Amino acid sequence: MNAHTLGILLLGSTGLAVVVWVLHKLGKALASVAEALAAAAVVFLALWWVLKAVAWIFKEILTHPRTTLAVLAVAAWCFWLGWLSLVVSGCVVAAGLLTWRRLHLVSFDQWAGRALRSWWFRWALYMPKLPEWLHACGLSVKDDTVPVDLTVTLVGRKKITRDQQRAGVRLPKVRRVRSGASWDEVRVELVPGQKPEDFDEAARELAVARKVARCQVRELAPNVVSIDFQRRDLLAAPVPCPRFAELDASSVDLRRAWAGRTEYGQDWHLPLYGSGSHTLTAGASGAGKNSVMWCPLASIAPAIRDGLVRVTGIDPKGMELAYGRGIFHRYAVTPKDALEVLDELVAAMDARKAEFAGRVRTVPVSVENPLELVEFDEIGALTKYTDRKTREQIIEKVALLTTQGRALGFTVRGYVQEPTKDTVPVRELFPRRICLRVTSKSHVGMVLGDQAYERGAWANRIGESEAGTGYVWGEGIREPMRVRAGWVPDEAVKALEAFVTGGGVLGVAA
Numbered sequence: 001m002n003a004h005t006l007g008i009l010l011l012g013s014t015g016l017a018v019v020v021w022v023l024h025k026l027g028k029a030l031a032s033v034a035e036a037l038a039a040a041a042v043v044f045l046a047l048w049w050v051l052k053a054v055a056w057i058f059k060e061i062l063t064h065p066r067t068t069l070a071v072l073a074v075a076a077w078c079f080w081l082g083w084l085s086l087v088v089s090g091c092v093v094a095a096g097l098l099t100w101r102r103l104h105l106v107s108f109d110q111w112a113g114r115a116l117r118s119w120w121f122r123w124a125l126y127m128p129k130l131p132e133w134l135h136a137c138g139l140s141v142k143d144d145t146v147p148v149d150l151t152v153t154l155v156g157r158k159k160i161t162r163d164q165q166r167a168g169v170r171l172p173k174v175r176r177v178r179s180g181a182s183w184d185e186v187r188v189e190l191v192p193g194q195k196p197e198d199f200d201e202a203a204r205e206l207a208v209a210r211k212v213a214r215c216q217v218r219e220l221a222p223n224v225v226s227i228d229f230q231r232r233d234l235l236a237a238p239v240p241c242p243r244f245a246e247l248d249a250s251s252v253d254l255r256r257a258w259a260g261r262t263e264y265g266q267d268w269h270l271p272l273y274g275s276g277s278h279t280l281t282a283g284a285s286g287a288g289k290n291s292v293m294w295c296p297l298a299s300i301a302p303a304i305r306d307g308l309v310r311v312t313g314i315d316p317k318g319m320e321l322a323y324g325r326g327i328f329h330r331y332a333v334t335p336k337d338a339l340e341v342l343d344e345l346v347a348a349m350d351a352r353k354a355e356f357a358g359r360v361r362t363v364p365v366s367v368e369n370p371l372e373l374v375e376f377d378e379i380g381a382l383t384k385y386t387d388r389k390t391r392e393q394i395i396e397k398v399a400l401l402t403t404q405g406r407a408l409g410f411t412v413r414g415y416v417q418e419p420t421k422d423t424v425p426v427r428e429l430f431p432r433r434i435c436l437r438v439t440s441k442s443h444v445g446m447v448l449g450d451q452a453y454e455r456g457a458w459a460n461r462i463g464e465s466e467a468g469t470g471y472v473w474g475e476g477i478r479e480p481m482r483v484r485a486g487w488v489p490d491e492a493v494k495a496l497e498a499f500v501t502g503g504g505v506l507g508v509a510a
């Protein structure tokens with residue numbers, strides 16, 4: 001090997017070493033750049049997921065505030081205080097709620113039970129199941145009109161894709177679930193292509209899907225309907241009237257006369273004396289107004305017999321009350337007689353006022369000063385359909401009795417078919433109202449007040465076969481409550497008459 005070759009080899013090795021060194025340095029630099037990029041990507045991704053999670057939590061808080069906050073509260077509790085204290089506290093709360101439920105079912109249900117049941121039904125039943133039912137009942141909109149994207153590739157092939165988000169079917173969204181004692185209201189928002197009538201037509205199928213006897217649909221807005229499912233009906237069968245022959249005088253409480261049953265399957269009481277005793281009952285013909293009248297009278301039969309209660313009957317039809325004529329201390333049919341009877345009552349009230357003023361705040365019921373109970377059937381017949389002079393006088397006397405009678409032991413109970421203001425101008429003077437089956441939705445508000453219908457007093461939907469069923473609201477009842485008056489058949493009215501007049505205690509099998 002000569003010097004020239006040696007020089008070339010040396011130069012070549014040096015060049016190669018330099019190239020290797022440069023590549024090594026380049027590789028190192030590239031590796032650190034890649035490392036930095038990877039770290040940045042990880043940080044960016046982590047930040048992106050955190051942001052997404054925060055956005056999701058905010059969205060959930062906004063759309064389902066109660067549920068999300070409850071879940072967050074439970075998680076926070078577990079994190080800071082431990083799960084054991086959570087379980088113990090949960091058991092204590094559950095025991096408290098169960099005790100409350102046992103002691104007072106109605107107040108428990110109206111303040112806590114409804115909210116818990118609504119929440120549970122929403123998440124466990126209606127959110128997962130309703131879309132399925134709606135689809136099965138033909139209440140979904142098929143998205144045949146989904147746009148199709150055509151992609152032409154470089155090699156000339158065509159790829160057809162559908163917008164995955166909008167493919168398939170569109171279903172109404174559940175907006176709210178409200179669960180009452182007997183009915184569940186599921187509010188849904190319709191999708192374009194649907195109308196409320198579609199839901200009306202599918203009501204029967206929906207009832208079958210939910211496995212309940214009845215389902216009704218209410219239109220709340222052009223694109224919102226409430227699908228109402230009747231879960232149970234404890235008032236389907238007539239409620240028997242009390243066995244008054246077996247009652248003894250000491251068990252009669254005039255402030256809580258038994259009147260029938262509530263939709264919770266509990267006793268329904270009405271006050272005949274004291275606060276909230278003036279009662280107006282509205283109901284279409286055949287709605288069962290007379291059972292609201294007769295049933296409490298049957299439950300206080302011993303007090304009527306003993307002279308602690310004196311019943312006055314005003315009966316413009318001259319039929320219904322005449323059947324138990326002996327029960328009534330005073331009785332009137334014609335407008336003239338009615339006015340006379342009312343005059344007599346107002347005079348008695350004034351005499352009592354003169355005797356007791358300044359001595360007591362409420363006149364105690366006794367044989368000398370009995371509770372004067374006025375049963376005014378078809379009150380509209382005399383406050384609208386008589387001559388003006390008599391009408392005005394009758395209205396004036398009823399107003400006097402309802403405004404001044406409570407503390408003096410005078411109670412008026414009126415019954416009306418048409419609860420409009422011009423039929424019953426003294427409507428507002430009756431603090432307690434009962435709405436039996438009525439012919440129009442507007443009547444519900446007239447009897448029970450604004451919002452009664454919206455809050456579930458659907459008295460216009462009571463069936464003709466459900467006579468005696470109605471709604472009560474106000475006077476300590478937070479939500480409209482469905483009730484059914486005890487049914488007092490004809491023979492029971494006769495037996496009641498015999499009982500209170502001392503004509504033999506016949507009693508009635510309940």
Ligand SMILES: Nc1ncnc2c1ncn2[C@@H]1O[C@H](COP(=O)(O)OP(=O)(O)OP(=O)(O)O)[C@@H](O)[C@H]1O
Nearest residue numbers: 238284285286287288289290291467468485486487
């Ligand atoms: N509580 C009830 N339970 C079961 N059936 C009842 C009840 N109340 C009434 N009915 C039935 O409904 C029918 C009509 O009842 P009721 O006479 O009380 O109606 P109403 O509202 O007074 O009607 P109208 O104003 O026409 O007199 C009764 O004959 C009876 O068959």
